[in-house]
Amino acid sequence: MRMELRPDIAAAPKVLLHDHLDGGVRPQTVIELADATGYDALPAKSEAELGEWFRTSADSGSLERYLETFAHTVAVMQTTDGLFRIAMECALDLAADGVVYAESRFAPELHLEGGLSLEEVVETVNAGFRAGEVLAAEQGKPIRMAALLTAMRHAAKSREIAELAVRYRDLGVAGFDIAGAEAGYPPSRHLDAFEYLQRENAHFTIHAGEGFGLPSIWEAIQWCGADRLGHGVRIVDDIDVTGERPVLGRLAAYVRDSRIPLEMCPTSNLQTGAAASYAEHPVTLLKDLRFRVTINTDNRLMSHTTLGAEMQHLVEEAGWSLADLRWATINAMKSAFIPFDERLALIDEVIKPGYHALGVG
Numbered sequence: 589m590r591m592e593l594r595p596d597i598a599a600a601p602k603v604l605l606h607d608h609l610d611g612g613v614r615p616q617t618v619i620e621l622a623d624a625t626g627y628d629a630l631p632a633k634s635e636a637e638l639g640e641w642f643r644t645s646a647d648s649g650s651l652e653r654y655l656e657t658f659a660h661t662v663a664v665m666q667t668t669d670g671l672f673r674i675a676m677e678c679a680l681d682l683a684a685d686g687v688v689y690a691e692s693r694f695a696p697e698l699h700l701e702g703g704l705s706l707e708e709v710v711e712t713v714n715a716g717f718r719a720g721e722v723l724a725a726e727q728g729k730p731i732r733m734a735a736l737l738t739a740m741r742h743a744a745k746s747r748e749i750a751e752l753a754v755r756y757r758d759l760g761v762a763g764f765d766i767a768g769a770e771a772g773y774p775p776s777r778h779l780d781a782f783e784y785l786q787r788e789n790a791h792f793t794i795h796a797g798e799g800f801g802l803p804s805i806w807e808a809i810q811w812c813g814a815d816r817l818g819h820g821v822r823i824v825d826d827i828d829v830t831g832e833r834p835v836l837g838r839l840a841a842y843v844r845d846s847r848i849p850l851e852m853c854p855t856s857n858l859q860t861g862a863a864a865s866y867a868e869h870p871v872t873l874l875k876d877l878r879f880r881v882t883i884n885t886d887n888r889l890m891s892h893t894t895l896g897a898e899m900q901h902l903v904e905e906a907g908w909s910l911a912d913l914r915w916a917t918i919n920a921m922k923s924a925f926i927p928f929d930e931r932l933a934l935i936d937e938v939i940k941p942g943y944h945a946l947g948v949g
């Protein structure tokens with residue numbers, strides 16, 4: 589059972605910047621698509637067992653082992669039927685959680701085994717998002733979905749995927765990302781892709797400071813020019829908390845001064861060992877120090893979570909208030925990769941009124 593949400597947290601308008609499409613598939617959908625496509629390597633047969641298998645297998649304390657579980661979702665995301673359905677259900681599930689704007693990321697290069705082209709993968713996922721938006725609006729839960737294209741950091745396709753993201757920039761793709769195991773694969777390996785994106789005035793985020801520490805964050809920002817940090821949680825290694833007041837090192841100060849958004853994913857970090865508990869998760873120190881913190885789900889299937897649940901953990905276990913959630917939500921909307929005027933409209937017309945109705949702001 590997913591966490592029972594407080595009515596105010598459930599109703600709060602939410603913004604999600606870091607959510608993997610292949611990490612948020614419904615277990616029942618994995619089972620049905622595996623049946624339909626003849627994929628016979630699923631580790632469990634029932635919805636409940638499979639959901640539990642993902643959660644416990646991802647609970648390994650290591651990013652590398654966490655990532656192994658994706659083989660079973662990616663396996664059923666090789667056809668247009670599978671990709672369309674999963675993208676549509678993603679929009680519906682997020683809308684049901686109160687998310688009003690989401691950037692959903694996926695790696696097109698992982699979805700070519702059934703013969704689809706990179707373009708077909710992107711267009712199918714986008715079509716699924718559009719269908720999900722229509723259904724969600726009909727259900728009184730409007731949501732705007734944007735796609736981020738991810739390149740895998742151990743592979744050599746980043747330049748090609750960056751070019752794909754630029755080609756689809758006005759067709760539903762808002763930006764670019766790199767993901768995968770961090771140790772041994774520094775972001776500077778993909779400098780070519782990032783320099784290309786910068787020349788094209790395109791936006792990108794980089795998974796950094798999750799499975800590896802400060803050097804990865806430093807490279808992502810100072811070599812690669814990342815607009816945002818995927819996780820970035822280990823920036824706390826550059827904050828000295830032993831004295832009376834926290835003291836920021838040069839890199840932490842740069843991240844805070846430059847208002848670089850941190851895409852924090854608390855439950856995911858507990859599973860991969862990047863943090864010990866919700867109460868001790870660095871997100872609260874970083875909030876108190878006014879870093880540009882955002883709250884995210886990362887992989888709803890593997891972490892058995894929702895954005896509402898991530899927020900509620902912080903409220904119940906780390907002393908966050910509803911006003912803090914409003915602040916993080918506005919931070920997230922300000923940090924989105926869609927145009928400024930569209931971000932502002934969502935802040936002024938949806939997020940602020942939504943919180944106002946809850947008696948906050």
Ligand SMILES: O=c1[nH]cnc2c1ncn2[C@H]1C[C@H](O)[C@@H](CO)O1
Pocket residue numbers: 608609610611651655658662693694695698738767768769795798856886887
């Ligand atoms: O938290 C993560 N860190 C690094 N890589 C990740 C994380 N969550 C998912 N991925 C990988 C596995 C997926 O197959 C890929 C594209 O979504 O991104």
Ligand SMILES: [Zn+2]
Pocket residue numbers: 606608767795818886
């Ligand atoms: Zn991630």
